[in-house]
Structure formats: C-alpha cells, structure tokens
Amino acid sequence: MSLDTVKRAEDTPDEPQPYAALGMKIDEYERVRAILGRRPTGSELAIYSVMWSEHCSYKSSKVHLRQFATKAPKSEALLVGMGENAGVVDIGDGWAATFKIESHNHPSYVEPHQGAATGVGGIVRDIMSMGARPIAVMDALRFGAADAPDTRRVLPGVVEGISHYGNCLGLPNIGGEVVFDPCYIGNPLVNALCVGLLRKDQIKLAVAPGPGNKVVLFGALTGPDGIGGASVLASATFEDESQAKRPSVQVGDPFMEKLLIECCLELYQADIVVGIQDLGAAGVSCATTELAAKGTGGMDVRLDLVPLRDPSLRPEEILMSESQERMMAIVTPDNIDAFMAICAKWDIPSTVIGEVTDGGRLVMTWHGETIVDIPPGTAVDEGPVYERPFHEPAGQVALNGDDPNLLGRSSDLRATLLELLGSPNLASKEWVTSQYDRYVRGNTVLAQPADAGVLRISEVMPGAEETTRGIALATDGNGRYARLDPYAGAQLALSEAYRNVAVTGSTPLAVTNCLNFGSPEDPEVMWQFSEAVRGLADACKILGVPVTGGNVSFYNQTGSTPIHPTPVVGVLGVIDNVATRVRTGFTGDGDKVILLGDTDEEFGGSEWAHVTHGHLGGLPPQAKLESERDLALVLTEAASRGLLTGSHDLSDGGLAIALAEACLAQGIGCTVSLTGDDAFVDLFSESSARALVTVRPESFDAFAELCATHEVPCYGLGATGGTTLTIENVLEVPITELRETHTATLPGIFG
Structure with missing residues (x-):
C-alpha cells in the first residue's frame, strides 16, 4: 500500500476512504473535507475519526454538560475545573488534591482482566499529568445477575485486573461499589477513580507553549494493541460479535507505569516540564492535537521517530494505537539533556519526536513525506456538536404508577432482614476487596467496608512537612433509582456519596462523575441523560460542591436494550485532623x-x-x-x-x-x-x-x-x-x- 501523503490526497480527491468503518458519519466526513479543502489523508482521517468519536469529543453530551459550569457554585477551593485531565481542589496547608473517575466498560467486557487493569492505568496517568503523585484508587463496578454465567466470566477477571494493576503500582484501593442487576448482563460497568496529591503551586497542564520547545514521547513503546481501543469500543453499541474485538483492548504493564510515576515526579521536582499530557484514548492523535491546540497552535512531528514494538506499524496505526504507559511532554531545548537523563535513570525510553511552532498547524511527516497538515483546534474543539432529540420513555408513566407500597409484606421481619443481608448487593464484598491492598503506603485511615475511604496526607510527598490533614472519598450510584426518575436518581447518587464522606467527619468539597447510559441516538436514553445531568447540576448548586470533571460513557447496551441509566458520583472531602475521623x-x-x-x-x-x-x-x-x-x-x-x-x-x-x-x-x-x-x-x-x-x-x-x-x-x-x-x-x-x-x-x- 502506497503512502497516503498530503500531496497525494490533493491529487486524488475522489479516492474512497473507510470513514464509516472508523465510526464517522457521512456528514462528519464531509465536514473534515470542508475544513481541509481536500480529502484527508489516511493519517488525518485516523486523527479526526478518534478525536471526533463519542468517547473523545462528547459530541452528544456537550450541550447538557455545560450546566455543570453555568449552575456550579463558586468555590474558592477549585483550582482547576472541567476541561483538563483532572480537576484540582485546594485542601489546605498548601496542598491540593486532584481526582477523577472514568469508565472502561466495553473493554472490560471484551477482555475483563486487561480491560479493567488498563482502566486503572489510564486514570492513574490522568492524575500524573496534573503534576501529582497518585495516592489511592477506587472502583465502582456493575455486573449482571450474580449467578448468571457471563457474570462468572467477567467479574473474576475484572477484579483480578484491578487488583493486579493497583497492587503492582503500590496504590491502596480504599473503596467503591459492587452492584448486580440483570440490566448489566453483556455490558458491565467498570468505573475507576484515582486521587493524587500535589503542592497547590505545582499544577501541570496539557499545553504546548513556546515555539522551539521540544516534543518528547516517553514511556512504553508503541505497539498494535489497543488500536482504536477506548475511542472505538466506547463509541458503539455491543453486538454478539463483540468479543471478536479483543485486539482493540489495550494491554497494561503496571511495572512500567510504576517507573513512569517516579520518573514524572522527579521531572516535576526538577521543574523541567513546560506541559504534559498522558496518552490514553486516541493515543498520539489526542496528545499532539490537544497539546498543540492549547499552546501556540502549531507543532511539527516526525512520526517515524515514534519508538515501536512492531516495526511494521503504518502511520495510521501509530496514530490510533492506545498502547499504555506513555506520556508526552513539552520541554525547552536547554532542559532536554536533563530530561533525558532522568528518564534514563528510571529506564524509561524517551525520544524527541517534534517541535512546537507558531504556524497554527499540526504537521506530521513520515520519512520526509508530509502525511498530516491540519489546524489542531479543529480536531479538539471544532468537532460535531449534536442536540439529540429526546423524549420521555413510552412506558415511564406506567412504570412510575406501579406502586411498590402495594406489594405484599412478610410479617416475619427477621427472615426479611436475613434475606436482604445475604442478597448479592447487600452481602459482604470481602471476596472482592480482600484481593485489593487497602493499606499499602501506610496512609490509609479508613477503607472498605467503611462508608468512605480516608487518607492522611502527611509524608506522602518527599520532603513534605507534617500535617494532620486528610482527605475522604466515596463513590455511589443507583441505576434502579435513575430508571424510575433520572433527575432524582442523579441527585440521590450525589446525596449518598456526599453523606458517606460526611459520616467519616470530613467536609464534602468537590464532585467528579461517570455518567453511564445507553445509545445517545435513542431519544428515550437522551431524555434519561438530560434529566440526570440537570438533576446533578441542580443538586451541586444546592449542596455547594462544584463538578471538577468526569466522563460520559454512552452506548452501554447490547443491541437495542440499554442498561439502567447509571450516573456514578464521586465526592472528595477534607478533614482537618485525621485523628478525629x-x-x-x-x-x-x-x-x-x-x-x-x-x-x-x-x-x-x-x-x-x-x-x-x-x-x-x-x-x-x-x-x-x-x-x-x-x-x-x-x-x-x-x-x-x-x-x-x-x-x-x-x-x-x-x-x-x-x-x-x-x-x-x-x-x-x-x-x-x-x-x-x-x-x-x-x-x-x-x-x-x-x-x-x-x-x-x-x-x-x-x-x-x-x-x-x-x-x-x-x-x-x-x-x-x-x-x-x-x-x-x-x-x-x-x-x-x-x-x-x-x-x-x-x-x-x-x-
């Protein structure tokens, strides 16, 4: 196959392109052509297809998510809000906490161990990219009926993947949920949260300022695993052949990520990082376009310099690969040698692959041939925005009229208590949580089965002074509540997480969320989504806690059957003295x-x-x-x-x-x-x-x-x-x- 260069694209305007196979609609493809004034090259098409995917662009949810900003309470504690890799809040004594929750649902169904493991790895890198040391993880899990055959396949692998990755990183798993409901058969929810700690004056952002600054790719080598992984798997519904998509699931190496964490922290300590971005969904495509768009707008990249595990990879595959444990940094020329030396100390491969420019274009070459020449902001900020039609589900009124207060109630309340206590949702989750290390690093004050996890923050960072301060975290959600009333269901999810933080003695401070729903192309699902967002935004305003960021996970359904709408809410709180917890x-x-x-x-x-x-x-x-x-x-x-x-x-x-x-x-x-x-x-x-x-x-x-x-x-x-x-x-x-x-x-x- 000949190389599809920009010159060739100009000379062959009518050449058919596989945009539909990459998840693009015809009007989206035509819009790319209009932006470029020609057909895209194969590499440009790869970039736009992943960056404009539902998972990366939020094209069906943006119009609703804006409420989190317009209704948000003004909080002096909020240092970084929505739009960055993770939110950051001031927790006092010169410290800041950064936290976020994201989904890895579809990959975890296709390949449970690696899907869940790389979900943990990805959210940890989001926290690293803010300049923080990751200090703990949590997970909110939903599976089908506990005794269903597919649950027996998926759940052990998911738990093993979370345990393996988190334990190898040395991060305590301090809380979360395990919920069973038949609606999640074939579409489990694996939502992973990470929290990190940093000094409030040392926040890092995903920007590429300063023409002449170098673009450095560092971490694991790029391979064929995860090509189009999260960006593709999370942007379509599941069908029976979903398990054939195993090659799209990323493969994690927690030992490399542990080295990467320590390497990044030393780079931050040396103050030689101008901007930084993790490589998660959409890989190199995302890192380069987002860094360039938030900087001076220009970047030249030699894609053939990207270190590969598989030398046969083509440019399009390199751009779409979601190989794990990779970061991209912007470094001034006079700091490059020091940057490379620190990476070498930690055995982290690092390569200068490009340079920041002021030309307003992202230009990529492959062995001297130009294969990408686009305005990066068009891939990041100018993607499609859909105002999807929505209406109340046809059976909603009948559902709400089916009064549970009319159900028969047993007079044997002892038996009823024991029946509930032994039911899968209310039974002990020790079989799951015992596989996680809750106390590694020695800073865990409370963990499962406590209502919220609590961590002391003293001695977490090198050279940190003593402080009595601590943070608390809880995640909650109830799909059945949200199915009955998505507006109230979202508020109840926030209420419970807020309450769980408070019962430890901690003051709730900020919110992150992972909004798990069916297909946005279904007007009934979009009604559920719009109501849940409206409910959550209204509740945050009343409770006085801002939304710092999060994730939308659509297409959680098999065929035409969606899961219950499941907004999962994480709340972070602060406690002045962990001894009073x-x-x-x-x-x-x-x-x-x-x-x-x-x-x-x-x-x-x-x-x-x-x-x-x-x-x-x-x-x-x-x-x-x-x-x-x-x-x-x-x-x-x-x-x-x-x-x-x-x-x-x-x-x-x-x-x-x-x-x-x-x-x-x-x-x-x-x-x-x-x-x-x-x-x-x-x-x-x-x-x-x-x-x-x-x-x-x-x-x-x-x-x-x-x-x-x-x-x-x-x-x-x-x-x-x-x-x-x-x-x-x-x-x-x-x-x-x-x-x-x-x-x-x-x-x-x-x-």
Whole structure:
C-alpha cells in the first residue's frame, strides 16, 4: 500500500476512504473535507475519526454538560475545573488534591482482566499529568445477575485486573461499589477513580507553549494493541460479535507505569516540564492535537521517530494505537539533556519526536513525506456538536404508577432482614476487596467496608512537612433509582456519596462523575441523560460542591436494550485532623444509638422490592438536599468536637441493614426500639438524608443540642452491647448468624 501523503490526497480527491468503518458519519466526513479543502489523508482521517468519536469529543453530551459550569457554585477551593485531565481542589496547608473517575466498560467486557487493569492505568496517568503523585484508587463496578454465567466470566477477571494493576503500582484501593442487576448482563460497568496529591503551586497542564520547545514521547513503546481501543469500543453499541474485538483492548504493564510515576515526579521536582499530557484514548492523535491546540497552535512531528514494538506499524496505526504507559511532554531545548537523563535513570525510553511552532498547524511527516497538515483546534474543539432529540420513555408513566407500597409484606421481619443481608448487593464484598491492598503506603485511615475511604496526607510527598490533614472519598450510584426518575436518581447518587464522606467527619468539597447510559441516538436514553445531568447540576448548586470533571460513557447496551441509566458520583472531602475521623459502625459497649433524619414510606427502587419481589416501579425516595447539607454539618462538627464514637449512613436496605452492618463492624451488638408506627417501614424504607450514629451517654445532651441547632431530627433508639442485634418486640438475631449470612453469598457463587 502506497503512502497516503498530503500531496497525494490533493491529487486524488475522489479516492474512497473507510470513514464509516472508523465510526464517522457521512456528514462528519464531509465536514473534515470542508475544513481541509481536500480529502484527508489516511493519517488525518485516523486523527479526526478518534478525536471526533463519542468517547473523545462528547459530541452528544456537550450541550447538557455545560450546566455543570453555568449552575456550579463558586468555590474558592477549585483550582482547576472541567476541561483538563483532572480537576484540582485546594485542601489546605498548601496542598491540593486532584481526582477523577472514568469508565472502561466495553473493554472490560471484551477482555475483563486487561480491560479493567488498563482502566486503572489510564486514570492513574490522568492524575500524573496534573503534576501529582497518585495516592489511592477506587472502583465502582456493575455486573449482571450474580449467578448468571457471563457474570462468572467477567467479574473474576475484572477484579483480578484491578487488583493486579493497583497492587503492582503500590496504590491502596480504599473503596467503591459492587452492584448486580440483570440490566448489566453483556455490558458491565467498570468505573475507576484515582486521587493524587500535589503542592497547590505545582499544577501541570496539557499545553504546548513556546515555539522551539521540544516534543518528547516517553514511556512504553508503541505497539498494535489497543488500536482504536477506548475511542472505538466506547463509541458503539455491543453486538454478539463483540468479543471478536479483543485486539482493540489495550494491554497494561503496571511495572512500567510504576517507573513512569517516579520518573514524572522527579521531572516535576526538577521543574523541567513546560506541559504534559498522558496518552490514553486516541493515543498520539489526542496528545499532539490537544497539546498543540492549547499552546501556540502549531507543532511539527516526525512520526517515524515514534519508538515501536512492531516495526511494521503504518502511520495510521501509530496514530490510533492506545498502547499504555506513555506520556508526552513539552520541554525547552536547554532542559532536554536533563530530561533525558532522568528518564534514563528510571529506564524509561524517551525520544524527541517534534517541535512546537507558531504556524497554527499540526504537521506530521513520515520519512520526509508530509502525511498530516491540519489546524489542531479543529480536531479538539471544532468537532460535531449534536442536540439529540429526546423524549420521555413510552412506558415511564406506567412504570412510575406501579406502586411498590402495594406489594405484599412478610410479617416475619427477621427472615426479611436475613434475606436482604445475604442478597448479592447487600452481602459482604470481602471476596472482592480482600484481593485489593487497602493499606499499602501506610496512609490509609479508613477503607472498605467503611462508608468512605480516608487518607492522611502527611509524608506522602518527599520532603513534605507534617500535617494532620486528610482527605475522604466515596463513590455511589443507583441505576434502579435513575430508571424510575433520572433527575432524582442523579441527585440521590450525589446525596449518598456526599453523606458517606460526611459520616467519616470530613467536609464534602468537590464532585467528579461517570455518567453511564445507553445509545445517545435513542431519544428515550437522551431524555434519561438530560434529566440526570440537570438533576446533578441542580443538586451541586444546592449542596455547594462544584463538578471538577468526569466522563460520559454512552452506548452501554447490547443491541437495542440499554442498561439502567447509571450516573456514578464521586465526592472528595477534607478533614482537618485525621485523628478525629469517625469509624464505621458500633465501636464500644454502652454507647447511645441515634437515628438522624426522618423516615417515610419510600420503597421505589428499593432492595426490599428488588430482592423479595423482583420489582421495579413507583418513584424513588425523595432527594432532600437541604436536609443532606444540614446532616453533613452536624456530622462534621460532632466529629471535630469528639462527640461521635461511630457512624454509618442509611441507604440500600434502610435501617435494618444499617443496624446489621454496624453490629458486624466490630462484633458489637445492640438493643434498640423503633420510633415509628410501622416496623416494616422503619426498618426497610430507603428514605434519604439519614444516618446512624453512636455517642457516649455523657455526650448525648451536647449532641442533641447540636442537632437542634441545625434542625436535624434526632431519635434515640437504644444502646450498644451484647452479642445480638435486638429490636425490641420485633426481632433478635445473634451476630454470628448475621455474619454467616452476610459473608457466605459471594464465595458461594464465585468460589
């Protein structure tokens, strides 16, 4: 095959090109021709096809995502917002935290181990590219029914991939979720989050300023694995032949990434990096176009200088390869020798492949022939923007009218509790989390099964002074809630993550999100998406937490059947002194057990309806955002004053599951009484803005006064102690039986 140069493209305007096979629509292809004034070369077509893909360009979601900026609260803590590789927030004492969550859904179905592993690797590099040391990861996972054959294929591989990559990097996995629902059969969700730490005056950005500065590609060699990987796999629906797409899944090398982390940190310490970008989705295409577009607008690149694992790769394949563990830096000429020396010290291959120009063009050559000559901003900022039509799903009214409050309720509340506690979604996830290292590096204060992960930040960076400060992180989402009402469902996801951070004693500070939906070409899916974004933006405004960035994952469906709309929300919080963090559950005998918040008869999308009746209908619980904010104020102030001895949020399964999990945390029982008129509602309703806390008897009056000040309902239920969960006149279960029921489910299914 002859080389498709710019000159040849000008001379052969009518040559057919495989734009459709690369995922481009005819009008998108014609627009590229209009921009260039000719047909694109094969290499230019490769660049535009991946950069204008749904995964990279957000072409179907941009018009909705703007609400995160227009409605966002003004936050002095926000240092870097949406549009960069990750958001950055000021956490005090001169420190900043950067965090982000992204999806690797389709690759993880096609090849579970590598799909999940490279999802972790990719999000870690996003954090590295901000100038930070990655300090922890989390994962939010969704699978089909736990006992489905394909779940048995996918889940072990996904968990193994996350474990292998994170453990090899030496990053603690401090939290996340594992959820099962038949809607995810054939389309699991693997959402990975990473958080990093840096000094607030050392932020790095993806820019290429300064004509004459050198473009350096460093890290692993480029190979054929992952050609068009995330950018292609995440921009189309799944069909039966999806597993034939294995070559599109990237292959990770965590040991190379570990070296790359340390190399980058030394480069930052030496202050010899002008701009930097990781190579993730779209690889060299993305790194060069984004760096050039955000700099002086020009860059000359010799593509034949890219170090290859496979010398037979053609230019188009090099541009589309998503080989892992690669970075691109902009370096001044007088710092090149120092840059290369540091890379050599860490055994990191590094090559100057180009130079920044002021010509406003991205020009690439291949052995002296020009194969790319484009305005880089057209690939990054001038892609198609679709205002997709949307309307409420045809069966939405009937779905909301299917009232779960009319379902039959067992009078045996003990049996109902045990049935829920042993169900896959509520059972212990220790079979999964035990495969992750939660405490490596020695800075983990809280981790699974705590409500949120908490990390101390002292001694994380070389030469860092001591500080008592820490950060907390939680991720949450509920696809059933969002299916019933995507507006409320997104708000409930944020509410729970916000609450989970607060129950540790940390102040919620900022939000990242991963929005997992079906095909944007389906008007019913686009209605779900638009409502979820609107709900999340409105909730962030009320709660006073900005969205710092995130990810949209469309085309999560097999054929014409989409998953439940699943907005996953991550919240980062800060705690002034990690010594005041509140542990999960009951931590000692004789403490008073207190329920915070009011309970209503709310069973739409609940675990009780799902587990005992296989039912989905009605409306989800009401999102009580002002109440969530007040509850968080009480929890954080009470923690800082040392009033709380334990805490736990109320969410899936309601008070019954919260009490059981609180007993299981340290093997300490309780004797409590219910406060309402209906024991079933009191125990299994999933009303929001509620938490379970314990206080020492002598602290009760001060705590009650604090609750009254913030108008947070406060109900004394009883006291901790003993070896049973006892709800007077309702049920009594030994902790040994609770533990047996809680821990047996996943090992029984997955061995």
